[in-house]
Amino acid sequence: MEPEFTKNNDRVTPRNDEESARTSSDSLPGKAAAAIAVGAVALGAAGEAAAFWLEPSRVIMPVAPAPCTGACAPQATEFQTIIDKEARTAFRRMDWSTPFDWLVIANSTSKLHDINTHKEIINLLRQCARYSFGMPVNVLQHCLQTATRAARANARDELVLGALLHDVGIAISYPGHAQISASIIRTFVSEDVYKTVLHHHEFELAHYGHRIGQSTTMRNLYLGEPWYATAAKFVDEWVQVSYDPGYDSYPLDYFIPLIKREFAEFTPEKMEVTMSDCFREQPV
């Protein structure tokens, strides 16, 4: 069951987290299901029970990154059945929908959030192990190292989460990775952590901008912001020093409870955050 794309220098990709124990093997359930199916011709109730126990939503996400790039793993392969069983709306256009429709959607959305979101984040982090860009640490190791430094400096949880995920957007696309990472955590952390992750590249430039012919003073754009000190500490003490292959980072396992905890809350009110930062005037 081990994937074949494990890298040689992929030392921190965990092989045994608590989910792996429950990962199904491929042949055993199949045989069991076939046996049960034969038996259930006589016993319909047993068949029903088997259908419940064998439904693919019980299959837990594997430990390694999904064998594809980007955000692609859990939805289509694992939750098909649970999704298929859910109530669905029948409207053909949104302006023909009813309040009841939106209850159905809210129910389904929050349930899928509970099942899925932290797994997708963990998957994206594991995807990061594929990218090292010629550096001695890959992006996952860099993220873990940054988060470990933050944790050892007794930073608050959401800042550790920001440190862990500040480069996770690289798993999708490098050019916009700061904004992707910041958007992913945006509805789960406070404003200063969001801004810190969003603008970490401008703060980083102080350390190497002069090597690539760019400004080193980009961070001065944010001198007046309340999160400036947080971001400066975040980048100077944790991010920019975390390219050290000899550092003893915590493994990804260590941070998984944190991810689950921080992404647990489903608050639809937070959908309005995108309204708050660019266009501040209220609608008429």
Added chain:
Amino acid sequence: MSEDNGKNRDMSPGAADDTGSHDYFVDSTHKKNLQAMLLEKECLEKSRRFGISRRRFMTSSFGAVAATSIFGQMAAFSSKAEAMDGFVSPSEDLYMSVAETTRFTRLDQSTAEDWAIIESAVRAQGEGVVDTIKNMINACRGYHLGFGPDQFTHVTQTATRAKRDNASDEMILVCLVHDLGKVISNLAHADIIAGIVRPYVSDGSFYLLRHHMEYQWKHYGTYVLRPTNGRARYVGQPWHANAVRFSDEYDQKAFDPYYRTAPVEEFIPLVEQFFGTATPRKNLTHQLCIG
């Protein structure tokens, strides 16, 4: 808006035996969708034969046997490689073939040579973004979130409507990707997808994607306790007209199982055209509020 211009035939009723799930099962090559289709077809046939409703058949013991055998088959070949059919696997040489290695352990000790190495590796990864976007589109298959059609059907239908409305390439692309953020996290999906496509599209499209929920709330905001006039604050923006068109004509109408949605293959060239570019714009986070 005139509905009878011959372009939009989406209001025509489907065939008598169209269950409504036809569109998004038929154009799906995904194995699990095929399995679900198999189950649905079998149950439909048998329930017809026995003259009971599909729901009653599913809960009856015979339906459970049929379901069990199909679930058993699914579990039997659920080896990961097969389950991931339809997704683009990473080509390892794209990411691993960096000959040189940088030496620094802290950014402030890096040199210009180091950054040349990183730059070339980043360019190599850039070729993989097309695959990433394709995978995200693919991941939307079977992802309903309570809506009738799944998100895959929804985004392809949105893009189809834009295409049949002779919208620009960029608008069609925006329609195709606008809900892909939902496969990561539903709450900030507009923000996430806007961040993903920002280096590859114009700022107008970036803001359109970023704020498309506020435009959509016009149609159902009262039901979800959101302002229905959220779009009013963007009236002066250069991208406002596009966003209105996107929301009213393409996005909010694209939940119709009877619409003849074009296959996703029609839009893949667009994905390759926009995301396959060698020169994405970089490091735009310092200019967030220019629209």
